[in-house]
Amino acid sequence: MCGRYSLFAPQNAVIDLLDATPERDLEPRYNMAPGEELPVVRDAASDRIEFHKWGLVPHWADDDSNGLINARAETVAEKPSFRDAFEQSHETGGPQAGRCLVPADGFYEWVDESGGTQPYRVTRTDDRPFAMAGLWSTWETEIEQVGLDAFADGEASTETRRMLTFTVVTTEPNDLIEDLHHRMAVILDEAEQREWLTADPADAGELLDPYPADEMRAYPVSPAVNDPTNDAPAVAEPLDPEP
Incomplete structure (x- = not known):
C-alpha cells in the first residue's frame, strides 16, 4: 500500500514533470499523510x-468519515467506490470523479x-520526482446555517460544502518492493502520464503495472517518520548514510 510519501523536489522539477502550474507554491514536504490537502x-x-x-470519498457517500487512501489496480473498474472515477463516467460520476496524477519523490x-518495525523510504x-496514478472524487453535503436572521423569520439557510478527495492506485510489487510490502503504488513513466488522464478504461488499465525495480532504491529511515507531525528533512535521510 501507499500510506505515507514525500515531495520536496524543487518546484520547477515538479512543474516540468507534470506540465502543470501550481495554484499555490509547493512547500517541501517530507512526511505527507492521509487526511491532508496535497x-x-x-x-x-x-x-x-x-x-x-x-x-x-465517493460522491454518493453519506458522510466523509471513511476516506479511502488506496485503490487496488485489479478492482478499480469494479468497486463502486472507484468505478465512476476510473471510467470517467459522465452518466454516473460525471465531472464529479475522474483520474489524477499524484506527484511524489519517495514513499515509505x-x-x-x-x-x-523498521520504516524504509523508496525513491x-x-x-527525480515521479507521478503516481490516482483517482479523484467530489463529495458534497448541505449544511444548515442557523443565525440571527433565522430566529427572526423562522427559517434557516443552507450552504453546500464541497470537498475534492483523491486516492493512490496500488498494484503488485516489483522485485525490490516485495521484500518490504505486498503492494506498491502505481508509478507512471512520463510518457504514460497524459495517457492515464485521457485514455479509455481498457487502455488506462494497461498502465497499472509495477515500476521497474532496477530504477528504484530503498533505504532505512528514522522511526520519527511514524509520527506524521514530524515533517522535516531528517525523516527522509538514510539511517546509515553512505560515505
Missing part, C-alpha cells in the same frame, strides 16, 4: 496542480524486523 493534477484541470484531501513502507535511483 497536490494532484486532475483530468478535469490538467494544466493545474491543485490541492485536495488524501482519502477518496514499514517492515517487521527483529526488535520492531527512484536518480532521485
